[in-house]
Amino acid sequence: MEFHQENDRKKIREFLNLVENHKVELRHYKKPVLVWTTFDGVCHYAFWEDETLSKFGFANVDGWDYEEDLLFCPDWIAGNEDDEDFDDDEDGEEFETFCELIKK
Secondary structure, eight states: OEEEEOOOOOHHHHHHHHHTTOOOOGGGGGGGEEEEEETEEEEEEEEEEEHHHEEEEEEOOOOOSSEGGGGGOHHHHHHHSSTTTTTTTHHHHHHHHHHHHHHH
């Protein structure tokens, strides 16, 4: 089982808002680290203090505290964040065509 970690507070807040886990209070952590793994459509995750994780080593993480269906998690959790495949121009053309149809 391969675990991943995220230190960015904005991404961690995004994750907590989407999964609506009210048990976790980020204010209790100096430098929170989200550690997660996914399998069978479920995200298994825990929160660590950066200092503690550094002390014991990320490689020694072997458990989690919470579970959430991947449908409620951000795309970057499942590794589906493909910015290169997204084409803004294509969507812009469709939007302009839509606006023109509405005006008629």
